[in-house]
Amino acid sequence: xxxxxxxxxxxxxxxxxxxxxxxxxxxxxxxxxxxxxxxxxxxxxxxxxxxxxxxxxxxxxxxxxxxxxxxxxxxxxxxxxxxxxxxxxxxxxxxxxxxxxxxxxxxxxxxxxxxxxxxxxxxxxxxxxxxxxxxxxxxxxxxxxxxxxxxxxxxxxxxxxxxxxxxxxxxxxx
Numbered sequence: 001x002x003x004x005x006x007x008x009x010x011x012x013x014x015x016x017x018x019x020x021x022x023x024x025x026x027x028x029x030x031x032x033x034x035x036x037x038x039x040x041x042x043x044x045x046x047x048x049x050x051x052x053x054x055x056x057x058x059x060x061x062x063x064x065x066x067x068x069x070x071x072x073x074x075x076x077x078x079x080x081x082x083x084x085x086x087x088x089x090x091x092x093x094x095x096x097x098x099x100x101x102x103x104x105x106x107x108x109x110x111x112x113x114x115x116x117x118x119x120x121x122x123x124x125x126x127x128x129x130x131x132x133x134x135x136x137x138x139x140x141x142x143x144x145x146x147x148x149x150x151x152x153x154x155x156x157x158x159x160x161x162x163x164x165x166x167x168x169x170x171x172x173x174x
Contacts, residue, residue: 010135011122011167013142022143023074023173026112028066031081031147035104036096042081042108044068053148058084061092071139073108074116074173078137078144081108085149085160094149098123098164106145106168118145118168125151127162136165143170 028042045065048054056065064083071077084092106118126132136146145168152162 010132010138011124013121013140013144013167013169020143020170020172022076022170023072023110023114023116024112025072025075026110026114027068028073028079028081028108029111030109031064032107032109033096033100033104033147034107035100038093038096040064040083040093042066045082053080053082055082055084058087058092061087061089064093070137073110073118073145074114074143074170076141076143077139078146079108080137080146080148082148085151085164094147094164097147097149097166098125098151100166105171106147106166108145115174116143116145116170117172117174119171120166120168122167124165124167125162126165127152128160131163140169144168145170 032039040062042064043056045054053067056063067080071079073079083094086092104120108116147166149164150160151164154160
């Protein structure tokens with residue numbers, strides 16, 4: 001809470017599955033989150049003017065963005081996929097992100113034909129003003145995924161005041 005002096009903390013990452021080999025680099029092409037019926041194409045995104053990972057264009061409600069200058073899903077390190085919670089016409093690709101639970105899976109298809117399978121180990125909401133970027137994007141030494149959308153309170157003037165962050169680690173590939 002703001003003013004309490006406590007810093008937000010990330011969920012503890014489980015250790016990697018024995019014998020799980022990270023995948024080589026390959027751009028992300030699609031994301032599937034069966035628990036919330038997400039099946040969306042992924043476009044490459046960079047950073048916005050403020051230095052944050054840019055979101056894909058809001059006009060296309062079913063489109064996610066992968067931070068192309070970072071780690072690819074399945075590679076050793078932390079890969080980042082972002083998307084909108086809604087747009088002017090209603091719910092968007094990651095509208096249901098906050099309802100995900102530990103143990104549920106996220107699949108990311110890659111342009112090399114491989115699919116990286118991730119298991120969720122935490123879902124957190126952070127205030128935009130106190131977003132723990134270093135911690136969210138940190139390299140745990142394992143192939144990890146962060147899926148991020150807007151969340152928290154909303155005002156027309158400022159938009160959403162927070163972010164929903166899903167923490168997941170790779171548990172397999174095919």
